[in-house]
Amino acid sequence: MSVLFVLVPVALVLVGVFAAAYAWSARSGQFDDLTTPAMRVLHEDPARPEEH
């Protein structure tokens, strides 16, 4: 069980990495608009302009 003395700090370091990644994504504005991207993803890519 003494492996916990190593594993828990390792896990906590990982937590730190993920928290830092999250902080970066929040600060770079990825959570600013949560509605539009959800709608955008449902549409296909724009077709090339063509004559009708």
Next chain:
Amino acid sequence: MTATVDASRGVAATSCAHCGLDVLPAERRISDGRTYCCAGCETAATIIRQSGLGDFYALPDRRSERVVTTGREYTEFDHDSFAAAHVTRTSAGLDEAALYLEGVHCASCVWLVERVPLAVPGAVRAELDVTRAIVHLAWDPQRTTLSAIARCLDRLGYPPHAYRGRRADEVRRAEERVMLTRIGIAGAIAANVMTIALALYSGFFSGMDGEFVRYFRWLSLALVTPALIWPGRGFFTGAVAALRAGRLNMDVPIAIALAAGYAQGAVNTWRDSGPIYLDAVGALIFLLLVGRYLQHRAQRGAADAAALLGALAPATARVIENGVVRELPSEAVLPGMLLDVRAGDTLAADGVVERGSTSLDLALLTGESRPVAVAVGTKVFAGTTNLSSPIEVRVEESGMTSRLGRLLRDVELGSRERAPVVLLADRMSSYFVAAVLVLAIVTVGLWWSVDPSAALDHAIALLVVTCPCALAMATPLSVTVAIGRAARRGILIKSGHALEALTASGTLYLDKTGTITEGRLALEEWRGSEEARTFVLALERHSRHPIAAAFAASWSDVAAPDATEVREVLGAGIEGVVAGHEVLVGRPTWVRERVQGGGPVRAPRRELTPVLVAVDGHIVAQAGFGDPLRPGARAAVESLIRSGWEVRLLSGDTTEVVEGIALELGLDHSRAEGGATPERKREVIRAARAYALPLHRGGALRPVVMVGDGVNDAAAISAATVGVAVRGGAEASLAAADVYLARGGIGALGELFDGARRTTAIIRRNMLIALGYNAIGVALAMMGIIDPLFAAILMPASSLTVVLFAWQGRTFPRSAA
């Protein structure tokens, strides 16, 4: 929605090929074998098909909405002064700007707006933020202009406006990003401390080596410390600020609980004995931050008068100096200057007409639907639009001292001064806080005589278990969920307080022009022959007058010969020769002066504007123009009255017109007030609020709701308990309002009121649950039978219940409209 596409292929289709709404036979337009309901839809459809965007009609969730365009040229968007304020140049040589769009509401709008670059060569990127209706554009200044993109957006039914809130936006966004970061950090810490706590609790029952217990306790302490110092710091500063001001707020018990819980945890960890509540401290910080964040998002910023003025007055004005016309930014226009105002221009300042005569559209300022004739010596106001011929205006007041400026100042004051509706949670919080603090002291006092060593532990247990998490989250969470659902139905609720204020029915003031009517002149009555129609149409083609536009809109399927010797007489009518006949179309008095005989069949309904038609000296036809009621307006008003609302009309239009509309709506004429200036509207609303009846003795006052669409309503909207702006409204009324109905008309009002009532019911239920949990917790803590395991289960359980109820509640219908 796909059904309308198929149906529209046939010439006899009864629904519009673009918007899918029913087409009135009188307004049917057919082109390319497709049927359209109006010129707007026809233009939009043409742009869409020519740009290869025909797939738009196959989108599954397209919302039916008639295309509303302004037909403006947007040349001010290309001006240097506009560019200096709104356009940024990127390193790649592209220009970028943000525009605010009217009429954006759903996923298909995202699709269409973001494909504008395909319709305008040179436009590089369009990104829409649908919840705030703001599009971020990038274009190549060598190949296109912002005005070209703006025109395209306008023709598609999304009239753009300069977006002036960019700076305030950035501040707000930065704030939200910081809050989100804090939530994330606090959440990561809370989750890990709880995991460790779980290990400790298991060990508590099944036995654990002392060294592990010590290890985990120290780990908890090490994890919670940064959470308290960084994300949790706000609670301490808030509590200190409140105490300094001599008040109690939610921050006070939170700060005490956090500090006490942490101190006790630290001491017990050090002493290596006694319970620690560090997991509770971590969870507390996280959950409370989530509540704060949701609350922050549900609040709205106050309106800024200067920014609004900039949006409504034109960006530039033509100034005549020593006979030379010079274009100046509107801000540089000063009293004493002489302005050259051409047809189609919007006045930049208040003044007196010095040369020329014309008719002005005052709709923006006063809500009057008919054009008003002005001549030398008439006082004219900023924000009105010149409809027919050039005039010269000597400036008397400009900028913030103009009538428009003062009106917008009122809007700003109204939205700042608005006595904040005290939310239920806030009303309760100071009592709650006081009660918890008293109970904690009582607990210490009682246990001191029994067991001094346990007294402090029990008091801390009480503070932790009465954590106002659920109480603090109950309101913002329910409100946020309701706002999200309402938005999908085209009801944008900008401030959460509106939901609570709309729980009970009260007095509802409706603006007329543009709110319950279409807001445009339309031919409502025609007595005359087929032949007379072609004569009228031939003449009116040469005019820019709204009457001419209304004729053209109604008779788009009538072919007309060419007219010659056309002469338009200002404020009177138009005359000319069509197919060898002399034709007069105009005001009854003007036409009668010029003919020998032939009378009108019958006087038109008095709320209609009459127009006579004479051919070769004989009156042959008569037309009546009005502003038609929106479909469904009557049914909406009837159902509002049934649910207990006192419905009144408050309009700037003439009394006859307003009373005529009241009659059509089934309202008594005593409930209709016409001729109300914007200032008068504000006074009416203020008086109504002053005399509003309480719901029950000593209870909250019944709400006074103002629904409107123009600048003339903005001051009244910001003075009301809850202000509602409808689609197509000017930016000022949008900024002043708490709720924006993107669907147009008042059909969504009933849904809004129902949703508000249900949301408040859910909030109340959540509060009761939270208080119930707390009551049990307090009792157990005071009796001293609470243990760490129980505290740890009870606290998140109450929050979870509240979250579940908020999510499950039926507030607004779940599907998109």
